[in-house]
Amino acid sequence: MSESKKILGEERRSLLLELLQKAGQPITGGDLATKANVSRQVIVGDITLLKARGEPIIATSQGYMYLANNVPSPIAERIIACCHTPERAEEELCLLVDYGVTVKDVKIEHTVYGDLTASIMVSSRKEVNQFIKKIKSTQASFLSQLTDGYHIHTISAPSEKNLDEAVEALREAGFLVE
Known part of the structure; x- marks a missing residue:
């Protein structure tokens, strides 16, 4: 060709x-x-x-x-609710991937459009950095900015222990909505 x-x-x-x-x-x-x-x-x-x-x-x-x-499906998956400012998005994602978690997506409930979901699929700090760099370079908004910072993630990991530790770290950092 x-x-x-x-x-x-x-x-x-x-x-x-x-x-x-x-x-x-x-x-x-x-x-x-x-x-x-x-x-x-x-x-x-x-x-x-x-x-x-x-x-x-x-x-x-x-x-x-x-x-x-893709690599075989992780053993554990969970849906979590979070809230934070756009300035803390990178911190939230890095915290999750540092516990061996993949952040599969972000979801919000929009008042007009209903549920909106966007795939993220980040599993490492490198991928988080690429994601944040792309947001900044395109001047795109985070979906959570449409809902005053409230959003949901589907997360997955090799074990429930990874998820439990990541969720506890989110709680301690003030990201988790319970």
Whole structure:
């Protein structure tokens, strides 16, 4: 395939699926667009079509991920409610990942739109730093800013002990809503 040749339709979607399945980690829309020599917007449409066909693809803050290639599911999962200012978001996420926890998503209850969920999928300080850097560089708002800091996370870890320790640390830091 030449660098300048666009990959069209189903061939491109097959390529995207193959790339995501083999990656084992998120790939940005921009990287996928470069590989297929199309715009990022075309990739967004392709991913939407693939999801509609039942492919287990999620959009995370680091890019698109194919879920079937992930490490085996953690043993423990929990939903927690938190509240804090935007300035403390990095501290909250770092605290969680330091206990071996993956922060899968953030959810809020919006007065007009109802429940809004965004995938985060951070498991390390490096991923937290990338997430925060992206928020700052795009001047995006945290979802929790729409609800005066209140939000819910789905968290997972290899054991209930990891989750218990992380939740206790959140409580001590004043993040947990009980």
